[in-house]
Every structure is written in C-alpha cells, then in structure tokens.
Amino acid sequence: MIRRLKAFALAHFETALIIIILLGIAVIAFLVHYKLAFLNFFFLPVILAGYYLGTRKAVLTASLCILLVVLYYVFSRLLVPSLPGMSLDEGLSIVTWAGFLILTAAVIGGIAGQREAQMKSLQGAYSGVLEIMLKYLEVADERKPRSVRVAHLAGKIAAAAKLSTFNVENVKSAALLLEAGDVRSNLHLYDEVAAFMQKESKLTGKAGDDRANVLLRTTASLLKEVEPILANYFYHYVEEAKVLDKDLSTIPFESSIIALADLVDRLNTESLPAPWKDEIKSLQDIRKLSGRAFPVAAVQALFKLVAPGA
Numbered sequence: 001m002i003r004r005l006k007a008f009a010l011a012h013f014e015t016a017l018i019i020i021i022l023l024g025i026a027v028i029a030f031l032v033h034y035k036l037a038f039l040n041f042f043f044l045p046v047i048l049a050g051y052y053l054g055t056r057k058a059v060l061t062a063s064l065c066i067l068l069v070v071l072y073y074v075f076s077r078l079l080v081p082s083l084p085g086m087s088l089d090e091g092l093s094i095v096t097w098a099g100f101l102i103l104t105a106a107v108i109g110g111i112a113g114q115r116e117a118q119m120k121s122l123q124g125a126y127s128g129v130l131e132i133m134l135k136y137l138e139v140a141d142e143r144k145p146r147s148v149r150v151a152h153l154a155g156k157i158a159a160a161a162k163l164s165t166f167n168v169e170n171v172k173s174a175a176l177l178l179e180a181g182d183v184r185s186n187l188h189l190y191d192e193v194a195a196f197m198q199k200e201s202k203l204t205g206k207a208g209d210d211r212a213n214v215l216l217r218t219t220a221s222l223l224k225e226v227e228p229i230l231a232n233y234f235y236h237y238v239e240e241a242k243v244l245d246k247d248l249s250t251i252p253f254e255s256s257i258i259a260l261a262d263l264v265d266r267l268n269t270e271s272l273p274a275p276w277k278d279e280i281k282s283l284q285d286i287r288k289l290s291g292r293a294f295p296v297a298a299v300q301a302l303f304k305l306v307a308p309g310a
Helices: 002-011 013-030 036-053 055-079 088-138 146-160 165-176 183-204 210-239 253-268 283-289 296-306
Strands: none
Touching: 013 036, 013 055, 036 055, 036 088, 055 088, 146 165, 146 253, 146 296, 165 210, 165 253, 210 253, 253 283, 253 296, 283 296
16 A cells, blocks of 8 residues: 555656645645744755756755745735734745745755766666676677686586587576576576666666666576576585485486586696596596486587597
C-alpha cells in the first residue's frame, strides 16, 4: 500500500506540489492567526521542487507561492475593508521572505542539477565498464592472455563434446573470469546498480538510460549463469587437495572442461601447479586422468581436437 502511494505521488508530483501550496494558503488564511510566521511553510514545497524537479521548476514554484501570498493580502483587504492595511514591517517581511524563497529554490535546484550530472556520469562509467566486460567476454583469440587462451580451448572442448551453444558460451565466459576474483560476492551489485539507476530516473522524471540498464541486467544474468561453474571449478580442482579419483558425478561437466583446458594450457606453458607435476609429463598423460580427474567425454573431446582420429 505504501509503495503504491509513493509511486502515485511520484507520478503526480507537480500536481501534489500545487495541492500542498493551495492547502497551505487555505490553512494560513483561515486557521492561523500569526500568518507571517507560517510563511516559512512554503520553503517545504520549494525544497521538494528543487530536489526533484530542478532549478527552473523550483523557481516557478517559489514564484507561485509568492504570487498566491501577495494575491491573498491584496484581495483580503479588498473583500474585507475593515482589515488593517499592510504595515511597513509586514511588507519588508514578505519581501525578505520572497527573496530567500527564490534563493532557496535556486540553490536546491542547482545542487539537484549537480547530483543529476553526477548520476549521468556514474551511468556512463558503469555502461563503459560493462561494455568493456561484455566485449572481453566475446573475444576468443589464442594470442590473448592466459584466461582467454583457456576460454578459447574450453569452448572448443565443449563444442567437441556436443554441448549446446548456450552451454559452450557459458563455459567460455566462465573461463574468461577465472582470474576476475570473487564473482559470487559481487553478483548483487549489478542488480542493485540497475535498480538504483531506474529509481533515480523515476525521481528525476526523466527517461532512464535503457541501454545502460540492459547492459547491467545482461551482465548480472551472465554472471549468475557462470558463477556455479566457477564455484565448482575452484572447489573441486583448486581448493581440494586430491586431484585423482574424484566423484565426477558431483562436478558439473562445464567445470571439468574448464579445469581440463586450464591444465592443458599450464602444461603447454610449463607452469603446472604442484598437485599435477607428479602426474602429468606430456599431453598423452592426460589420457590416464580420463574417468578419474575428468569425465571421459571431456578427455575424448580434447583429443579429438589435438589428435583427430587418435
């Protein structure tokens, strides 16, 4: 219920401001004895207008408040001649109040404008980072860094093992993120940033950057797909000390493919980690790991690539 009221208020913000101002005038006119003291009430709608609508509409809101107050004083004296005329002190008070009201509108509106510019800059920065990331995930070039070489080989093994195109792309993407740190703990950031950007767009009354939101959602969706693959790879092939005779039924096939591609790349670059050094001396030794450390289908797919017909 509260969310609906909030959404309705944001959708009809300008109308709500005008209603608040009119109610303020009515209350001051009929219920308040010390009317000048309650003129400060109008700082509230002006501050709201400056924060959410910007400088121009905040100044217009302040001008409307001033105009309504002046009209009230003028017409109240015309309709009720017995009321005392405006004194010099009252006139100076109203002029001073009006000046500060306009100034407040300009200052708050200016701050809101800076905030909006910073928000656009933030959106641009996130969009740029996400574009770089997504472009990086599309690359498959053996001349690139190790993670890209592993992704290139892992994608070939997955294709040779006749995985679906969707799963092949997930394998490649997960392999590219091998050295990207803790993906799991950062997944929520993408959804939170997208929600924040959409919220800011609604509050400012301007259309959001759909392209940036799509990039955020796409990246979050991609990371959610590859995170289990990476998590199982690290758990079963990096953190677990035992490298042979694994229970392969508990390991996702995609995780095993990445581990196999990583092992082959380390063998080619002579950078095998300690657990594998005693087991692997050449590419042919990987055959002995079939069904023990890696699924048979994954090893067969590898040798279809490196030694067709073997």
